[in-house]
């Protein structure tokens with residue numbers, strides 16, 4: 231019996247409590263709405279609302295197409311469900327479907343920058359549902375129907391398609407069929423099969439299954455080689471029980487009556503039914519090199535581990551993100567709608583679906599460029615049984631699929647806007663990618679490849695325990711929990727956290743065998759700064775920051791995270807008693823602000839109150855180094871309230887001096903200044919200074935002083951809707967990160983991952 235390949239094991243798994251906490255933290259749910267225009271002044275109000283708003287109203291009344299120019303319609307999709315077939319969980323009602331629909335809405339945004347809102351319609355009556363949706367056309371550029379049970383979904387979709395002049399797309403049908411077909415084409419190629427003679431069994435005869443079977447027959451599968459099963463077994467010609475017209479259309483001429491009989495000798499099996507529907511016996515009875523797509527969510531018909539225990543020649547796919555070969559409609563719907571919206575398509579037709587299938591299948595066969603490797607857990611994927619389909623985080627999807635879909639819409643005559651410059655369109659699409667997730671994903675993947683032992687210095691705190699558990703769960707390394715074991719265990723129990731999992735290690739400072747070594751180390755460092763041996767003893771025994779930092783200094787841990795219970799500067803002082811600056815470096819804090827598709831590094835947000843010119847130059851070097859290590863070629867702007875000498879003043883003088891120092895140092899990155907923030911960030915404003923040496927908008931902002939750094943990042947976060955990570959501490963000889971007091975568990979994990987990243991490979 232083959233051992234399961236390490237790659238087949240889930241990369242990350244989450245507990246029920248983690249899932250609930252994730253949905254409850256901060257503002258409950260997963261999305262909110264933000265205005266795209268200023269709404270600050272009387273004039274703004276006059277333009278946005280009465281009287282100004284009357285002008286676009288009249289324009290749209292005169293020419294409905296102008297709604298795409300004057301409203302959000304053209305980038306807005308509704309995700310609509312009645313909750314009658316939520317994933318593979320069955321009919322749990324409209325309200326219970328909301329987490330999934332919010333999820334689909336955020337995936338639209340995350341993967342394809344499509345704005346989306348979920349609408350849960352509380353009726354199981356088909357006519358009521360249709361009547362509710364049919365009048366919503368003016369609000370949206372497209373309708374994504376989701377998790378509506380068969381056969382109602384077939385009636386609902388086809389009637390709405392007739393009634394509405396925007397794309398209506400039932401994702402569980404066509405999204406699933408497109409992804410499954412793309413994966414199947416590649417799996418057939420890898421196993422040397424011809425689709426005309428391949429025998430396929432599909433378990434499930436609902437929304438997803440019927441659409442999959444229709445699509446593969448359209449691709450060339452022989453109808454006599456396709457058998458569909460449902461809860462009553464094989465759908466054979468003449469069967470009367472539990473039938474409907476959609477099942478009848480695929481009733482097979484066969485003597486088999488059960489799934490078990492049908493699967494004997496089958497080349498391919500699709501599971502679009504329910505958890506656990508495939509038995510070991512069924513899998514064992516399939517043909518050589520079988521293709522098994524167990525696509526039920528959240529739990530597949532059979533797991534890759536189970537299949538690996540039965541046979542080692544299968545190509546295995548599931549609908550889940552924690553196994554290789556994820557056949558899930560998330561690879562389709564964001565990009566298919568992106569392409570359809572961009573050409574204002576009136577529908578999503580077969581030509582567009584087939585174009586998406588081909589684009590997806592081809593992408594998995596292409597060589598993967600370096601900047602994509604991070605999306606594949608650090609391994610360079612190669613077309614093969616473990617890689618038949620791209621992963622959802624593949625950054626090439628955003629340009630490859632919408633282009634194919636838009637092109638097909640234009641050629642098949644359903645586009646209301648023609649794109650002539652397709653390469654230009656592909657470039658625009660790439661720029662829509664959300665950098666937040668890619669930056670962090672890249673960092674996490676690097677750490678996953680080189681897991682690290684990180685000490686969580688305040689492990690008696692609940693959010694720290696949660697963060698540590700998440701760190702271990704995400705296979706970033708070992709989380710060392712520092713604290714009194716009885717208190718850690720009590721907190722864990724109260725919070726429902728299971729400490730008996732691999733990757734967690736409790737260290738109690740009082741009981742550690744390393745205490746004497748740590749005291750000696752600290753005393754040797756501090757004895758000439760007025761500290762007695764007993765002071766060093768007290769610090770190691772009683773203070774977790776000193777204990778943790780000494781652990782890191784002496785190599786008992788790779789890095790450390792702290793900051794929840796003590797203010798930043800106090801925590802930093804604690805750490806610096808134990809760890810020096812890296813030779814030739816300066817310790818500073820850099821905040822990473824991710825805002826409206828841009829990433830900027832802001833420094834120094836932690837250490838230097840009123841830096842001198844030399845210190846500013848050092849800060850620029852440290853921040854540029856961090857940017858480069860995180861994959862951004864640095865363009866450093868030395869910020870001030872003035873730009874290139876005007877208006878003059880003492881504060882700007884210091885910044886100008888820092889630029890001269892950088893000139894003398896002949897540093898190997900782009901920098902310039904002094905300049906105001908708008909000059910640094912806005913290409914058009916920068917063009918007014920043609921001599922400026924930056925080749926584009928700055929991505930590293932060196933602030934003239936701590937107050938401006940701190941104030942501007944906090945304002946970005948609170949008013950600008952930016953995600954701010956950090957301050958990230960750089961320049962220390964060992965990787966230590968300090969969170970802000972009261973940080974959330976997700977912030978703490980990010981900082982722990984950054985510490986681990988800093989520990990290198």
Ligand SMILES: NC(=O)C1=CN([C@@H]2O[C@H](COP(=O)(O)OP(=O)(O)OC[C@H]3O[C@@H](n4cnc5c(N)ncnc54)[C@H](OP(=O)(O)O)[C@@H]3O)[C@@H](O)[C@H]2O)C=CC1
Nearest residue numbers: 315317318380435436437438460461503526527549558559
């Ligand atoms: N990976 C992916 O991207 C996607 C996966 N899916 C998964 O596919 C499954 C079906 O979803 P959907 O088509 O929307 O739901 P539907 O309610 O429309 O259809 C469910 C179908 O599954 C059949 N079924 C249920 N349990 C069994 C069983 N034990 N054995 C055989 N057949 C069974 C039902 O049979 P009967 O007709 O007799 O009631 C019905 O035909 C879900 O698990 C869902 O998560 C769906 C969409 C996308």
Ligand SMILES: CC(=O)C(=O)O
Nearest residue numbers: 316317318402527559
């Ligand atoms: C993925 C999905 O849409 C489903 O399982 O229903």
Ligand SMILES: [Mg+2]
Nearest residue numbers: 317376377402
């Ligand atoms: Mg679904």
